[in-house]
Amino acid sequence: MEKPDITIVGGGLAGLSTGIALAESGIDTAIVESRGKAKADIFGFLLWPPGTRSLRWLGVLPEALREGAELDSLAWFLTERTDTRIQVDLAELGAGTFLGIRPSRLESVLRDAALRAGVRILDSVDEWSLRRERATWTVRLRRGEDTTELRTPLLIGADGSGSRLRGELGLPSSRWQPRGQAIVTGVGGPLPARESRQALSATGSGGCVSLGDKASWLYSVEPEADAAADPERALRRYAELDGLDEEYAAAFDQVERAVVVRPWTVTVPRWATDGAVLMGDAAHGMLPHLGLGGSLTLEDVPLLREVAEEAVRTGDFCAARLSAFQRRRQARTAYAQRISNQWARVLCSTTPGARTARDLAMRRMARNVELASRFYRELASPSVPSLGTRMRMMML
Incomplete structure (x- = not known):
């Protein structure tokens, strides 16, 4: 039986970054993850400066920049009006580093850093169960033929917007999706510039984000019926619009696969209970329309470490203490959810x-x-x- 100070459920962006932060503070940390390896990429991360500042704080930003692309500009335009274009020079903005990167590459960087920091990563978990006795959680894991038990006073839920742990803890949540709308997403070839570019059309929007020298994230927001009928056509349509020249269009010719997704906003009124706290998408999952979700997850990490350190130091893991994390993060995350929802409503509105x-x-x-x-x-x-x-x- 292992007895880590903290067990994190979820070994993606949220869990790995939190594991690094806790381990570097001397907190014995274990991560539980069902996957044995990163999923194939169907989208990219557009990380805003608050997110990349967390990567710098974790000591992994230089590696992440080598695996992705530091963006130079953000551009928006209306497809029917060539005179309507908004282009923001990110260097002149002076806000910090904007990063485009494939999720699998960022997870690889974080996983290596977590292992160097001494985090135990228990992946390829086939089944897990949970019980609480005398203010201690017992997490029972099955990995193939092997069974492991973890006894831990604090659980961190970092298992995404569909969080199973959230349900196991009895923390209620609700979802919202834009009606009749879907996103077609894929990873394509490189762009001629390191930027994020979005075009607005009569029925939706589409665009591209540089993910480095070899790849880009390509996406379109469409009426659901159009997206389902021909995803590749829906994605390629934005390569043919005014404002995307042939060099940009070439990236769409190299799409590995076009996938239709219907993401949602997750509202969780209460993020903590005795001995457990949620973070990242498990606490505040949001639509990807403005690319804020990954950054908000990384923003959580320094404050969550502060709250968790105090809980471990005092031995007090009650909901009231752990709820300090939500009180200090909720205004920021709620605002990001709200503007992402508002933008989603207008893109395909009839x-x-x-x-x-x-x-x-x-x-x-x-x-x-x-x-x-x-x-x-x-x-x-x-x-x-x-x-x-x-x-x-x-x-x-």
Whole structure:
């Protein structure tokens, strides 16, 4: 029987980054993960500066940059109006590093760092069960023919938006999906520039993010019926729009596979119970429309370590103490969820006037690039954008 101070359920971005942070603080940490290896990539991470600052804090940003691409610009345009384009120079923004990277590459970087830090990673878990006795959790694992038991005072739920641990703990959650909307996503060839680019069309949007010298993340947001009928066609359509020249279109010719997904926002009213706390997508899963989910997960890590360190130091793992993590993170995560939901609503909306209002706002923003830069600069900080900026964005 093993007796780690903390056991993390989930060995992806959330679990590995948290494991590194705890182990480097001298906390005996184990990670439980069902996968034996990283999944094949069907999307990319666009990590904003708060997320890359956490990678720097963990000591892995240089390795991540070698595996991905530091982005130079963010660009948006309307497909029917070549004069409507918003382009933000990220170096001039001065907010920090924006990173595009394949999830499998980032997980590999984090896994190596976790092992160097002394984290025990128990992967390829076929089954696990949970019971709590005398303020201690017993996690029973089966890996092939072998059975392992972990006795631990604190569990961290880092097993994603569909978190099984959340259900085992009895923490309620709700989901929201944009009605009639789907995302077609895939990994394609390299882009000629290190940027994130998005085009808005009459029925949705599509775009691309550089993931380094050999790959890019390609996606489109479509009416669900169109996406299901021909995913590859839905994805390629954005390679043929005004604003994406032949060099960009070539990336779409190298798509490994186009996959249709229907992601959701997850609302979890309570993130902690006695002896357990949720983080990352398990606590605040969000739509990928603005690329904020990975960054919000990484933002969680320094504060979660602080809360967990104090719990281990005092031996107090009650819900009231662990809930400090939620109290200090909820305003930021709730704002990110809200603006991602709002953006999703307008992309494929059939409500009369919705598209006209969306396009009018884009044209006004194109004439006021400083406001767009201010919004991105504030969103790239670890706080909520100021009320003044939010009001001006709403009035566009």
